Amino acid sequence: MHSTRRVMLVLCLCGFLMGQFLACGNRENPVRPTKAAPTEPENPPPPPPPPQTSGSQGCVGTSDVRLSLDEISAKVLRGEYGSDLQAILSDEVSRCVSKMIEEGVVSVSVSGKRIDIDVPSDGSRQVMFDGGYVLDEILDGQFGDQARNTVHLFARQFIGTEKRLN
Amino acid sequence: MMLKLVSLLALLALFTIGCSNETRLTSVQRQVKSISAEDVIRIASGSISANSIAKETARHVGGQLLAIAYTRYQTAGCTSQDLERLPDSAFSENLRRLYADLGTVFEQPEKAK
Numbered sequence: 001m002h003s004t005r006r007v008m009l010v011l012c013l014c015g016f017l018m019g020q021f022l023a024c025g026n027r028e029n030p031v032r033p034t035k036a037a038p039t040e041p042e043n044p045p046p047p048p049p050p051p052q053t054s055g056s057q058g059c060v061g062t063s064d065v066r067l068s069l070d071e072i073s074a075k076v077l078r079g080e081y082g083s084d085l086q087a088i089l090s091d092e093v094s095r096c097v098s099k100m101i102e103e104g105v106v107s108v109s110v111s112g113k114r115i116d117i118d119v120p121s122d123g124s125r126q127v128m129f130d131g132g133y134v135l136d137e138i139l140d141g142q143f144g145d146q147a148r149n150t151v152h153l154f155a156r157q158f159i160g161t162e163k164r165l166n
Numbered sequence: 167m168m169l170k171l172v173s174l175l176a177l178l179a180l181f182t183i184g185c186s187n188e189t190r191l192t193s194v195q196r197q198v199k200s201i202s203a204e205d206v207i208r209i210a211s212g213s214i215s216a217n218s219i220a221k222e223t224a225r226h227v228g229g230q231l232l233a234i235a236y237t238r239y240q241t242a243g244c245t246s247q248d249l250e251r252l253p254d255s256a257f258s259e260n261l262r263r264l265y266a267d268l269g270t271v272f273e274q275p276e277k278a279k
Contacts, residue, residue, distance in 0.1 A: 072267050073228030077210035082260035090203040090210075093228045098200035106223065111195040115205055117220035 236268045 067075070077093070079086040097117075100106045109116050138147050208214035209224045249265055252258040 067267060067271065069229035069233055069268075069271055070222075070225040072264070072271070073232055074210055074225045076232070076264065077207055077224060077228055079207075079211075081264050082256055084257050085260055085264060086207065087203065089228050089231065090206040092231050093206045093224055094201050094203040096227050096231065097206070097223060101199060101201070106219075108198050108201055108220075109195045110198050114215045115201070115209060115220055116195075116217045117223050118217075119219065 232264075232268060233272075236265070236272060239265075240272075 073089070075081065076085055076089045097106065097108070101108055104120065107118050107120060109118070135151065137143065138151050141148050205214070206224050206228075209216045209220050210228070212221075246262070246265060246269075249258070249262050252261070
C-alpha cells in the first residue's frame with residue numbers, strides 16, 4: 001500500500017515537473033501573431049520608377065494612369081515619392097487629425113496593434129470641421145500683424161452689421 | 167488524505183500548463199488625444215490594422231493637404247519650369263513627379279474622378 005502511494009506521489013510530482021518544463025518552454029518561445037514590420041508591409045509598394053531626365057518639357061508624371069487625389073496621397077504616405085515627402089505629409093496629416101480629435105470631429109481608439117478612427121454618431125456635430133483654433137492663432141498674432149488686423153477689422157464690421165440689424 | 171494530495175497536485179499541474187498557453191483574449195481600447203506621423207504611415211501602408219474610416223481619413227486628409235499645396239503653388243504664379251530650376255537630387259525629382267501627377271488631377275478633374 002505504501003509503495004503504491006509512493007508511486008502515485010512520484011508520478012504526480014513528475015507530472016507537475018513536466019508541466020513546469022512545458023510552461024517554461026512556451027514562455028521562452030511564445031507563439032505570437034505574425035505582424036509585418038512597419039517598414040516592410042506585406043504587400044510592399046512597387047519601387048518608384050527611375051528618375052526621369054529633366055528637360056525643358058516640364059515635369060513628367062509617374063504613369064499614364066490618372067490618379068485621384070486620395071490615391072496620390074496614399075502613394076505619398078506609402079513612401080513612393082521618397083521618404084522626405086512621406087515624412088512631411090504624414091506629419092501634416094497627423095497634425096490635422098490631432099486637431100480633429102481636439103475639436104471632437106473624430107475619435108481615435110488604440111488597442112494593441114490596432115488603430116480605429118470613428119466619427120461620433122450622436123448628431124451633436126453637424127459641422128464636420130470647426131476651424132476656431134485657426135482664428136485663435138490669427139488673433140494671437142501667430143500669422144503676423146496683417147492677418148490679425150484683417151480679422152479684427154472683419155469682426156468689427158460684422159459686429160456693427162449685427163447691431164444695425166438688431 | 168493521499169487522494170486529496172494527488173488531486174491537488176494534478177490540478178496544480180493542469181493549471182500551470184493552462185497558464186503557459188494563456189493568450190490575451192480581450193484587449194482594452196483606449197482613447198488617444200493625438201495621432202503620430204508614424205501611426206499615419208502605418209495606417210496608410212497597411213502595416214497596422216485599422217478600420218476603413220481610419221484609412222479613408224489618412225488618405226483624404228493627405229489628399230486635401232496636397233491639393234492646398236498645389237493650389238497655393240499655382241496661385242503664387244509658379245509653374246513646372248520653376249521646379250526645373252531646383253538642384254538635381256532625389257527629393258527634387260520626387261517633387262517634380264508629385265507635381266506632375268497632381269497636375270493631371272487638376273487639369274482634367276472630370277477624367278480623374
